[in-house]
Amino acid sequence: MASRFLSVISPEIAPEPKRTNPRSSVERRAIEIDDPVERLRYLRQAMKAPAARKRRRGSATIALLIVPLLVGLTPARIQSVESIPQVLHAEPPPAPVWDNTDIANVWRVEATKSAEVYSNGLRIELAYATNNRPRGRFPIYSPDGGGPTHYGEAPLGIVYHTTESHLAPFEEEATRRLKQLGQNLLSALRQAHSYHYLVDRFGRVFRVVEESQTAFHAGFSVWADSAGVYLNLNDSFLGVAFEGQTGAIDEVTPAQIVSAKVLTDMLRSRYQIDAGNCVTHAQVSVNPEHMRIAAHTDWAGRFPFVELGLPNNYDVPVPSVYVFGFGYDAAFLKSAGMSWKGLDLAEQQIRTDAGMGARSNTPRYRATLQRRYRQLSARSKS
Numbered sequence: 001m002a003s004r005f006l007s008v009i010s011p012e013i014a015p016e017p018k019r020t021n022p023r024s025s026v027e028r029r030a031i032e033i034d035d036p037v038e039r040l041r042y043l044r045q046a047m048k049a050p051a052a053r054k055r056r057r058g059s060a061t062i063a064l065l066i067v068p069l070l071v072g073l074t075p076a077r078i079q080s081v082e083s084i085p086q087v088l089h090a091e092p093p094p095a096p097v098w099d100n101t102d103i104a105n106v107w108r109v110e111a112t113k114s115a116e117v118y119s120n121g122l123r124i125e126l127a128y129a130t131n132n133r134p135r136g137r138f139p140i141y142s143p144d145g146g147g148p149t150h151y152g153e154a155p156l157g158i159v160y161h162t163t164e165s166h167l168a169p170f171e172e173e174a175t176r177r178l179k180q181l182g183q184n185l186l187s188a189l190r191q192a193h194s195y196h197y198l199v200d201r202f203g204r205v206f207r208v209v210e211e212s213q214t215a216f217h218a219g220f221s222v223w224a225d226s227a228g229v230y231l232n233l234n235d236s237f238l239g240v241a242f243e244g245q246t247g248a249i250d251e252v253t254p255a256q257i258v259s260a261k262v263l264t265d266m267l268r269s270r271y272q273i274d275a276g277n278c279v280t281h282a283q284v285s286v287n288p289e290h291m292r293i294a295a296h297t298d299w300a301g302r303f304p305f306v307e308l309g310l311p312n313n314y315d316v317p318v319p320s321v322y323v324f325g326f327g328y329d330a331a332f333l334k335s336a337g338m339s340w341k342g343l344d345l346a347e348q349q350i351r352t353d354a355g356m357g358a359r360s361n362t363p364r365y366r367a368t369l370q371r372r373y374r375q376l377s378a379r380s381k382s
């Protein structure tokens with residue numbers, strides 16, 4: 001999915017001093033490698049040769065070799081490189097791997113002015129559907145420190161939300177109040193172009209913003225998969241909201257879960273969306289000012305992944321943490337009501353990558369990743 005990072009040193013290398021002794025095979029091979037990062041990687045691997053004799057003989061040679069290969073870097077040049085942080089990943093952190101073989105074939109059976117009906121029983125109400133601006137081409141960033149490697153146009157994922165709106169007790173006596181609150185909510189969401197879909201407390205699915213249009217549901221957000229890194233997911237991901245409140249006793253109803261399942265199946269079928277890209281708002285939202293994750297905490301815990309036919313994506317390493325160095329606080333963990341395995345994996349990767357450089361440490365490395373986020377974020381706005 002996403003990569004691991006190491007600070008890159010300038011490729012400007014001072015000429016090697018003349019030698020009278022013939023070079024070792026390791027030295028000759030290292031000199032042939034132009035990229036300094038690849039050169040260092042090769043040297044490290046050479047130092048880990050399994051044979052004890054080679055280790056004893058090679059380590060001294062390689063240690064002497066690394067110094068002349070890295071000398072000659074002027075302070076001005078080093079500063080220019082650091083001004084645009086470049087980072088290199090090691091192996092990705094362990095995470096579940098999925099393909100699209102689990103995507104059911106769902107097709108539209110009927111369409112009228114008021115509703116659409118699908119082969120899996122999904123019914124989408126169209127009374128509140130509206131347009132916004134057309135979905136824009138969105139950049140997919142390289143995880144190794146560069147700019148966009150390519151661009152996307154179709155939705156690549158789904159972000160699940162709760163509306164955090166006023167609720168009434170989900171009881172028969174409150175039916176009239178429940179319906180009125182739902183209508184008020186739909187009108188407000190339609191005006192603000194907040195989500196593509198709303199699943200109300202009775203399990204009815206309403207289209208709010210047309211799928212071909214952008215909904216303003218994700219704001220500052222980060223996710224990543226094997227294709228690259230995504231910033232600000234309004235264009236790249238669809239927004240699906242449950243009418244509900246985070247932490248409420250009846251946060252969602254059984255009817256909402258059933259409807260969200262068939263809606264998810266339809267969207268995944270239509271756009272061939274990977275299960276790993278079906279995530280919650282709390283997993284992707286970030287606060288750039290404080291460099292913390294979960295600027296919004298809806299679905300920070302207890303999302304019904306299994307009931308929706310999805311893997312537990314709380315186990316996925318959180319990209320905003322290990323790609324861009326975002327942190328989190330105790331208040332967030334309390335709101336999550338749990339310890340995310342994905343957070344633990346991401347933090348473990350930060351510590352591992354920070355130790356890849358002899359002079360590196362975790363705070364300094366995290367600051368480098370955060371600086372990279374700010375620069376990419378500024379470019380995406382320009």
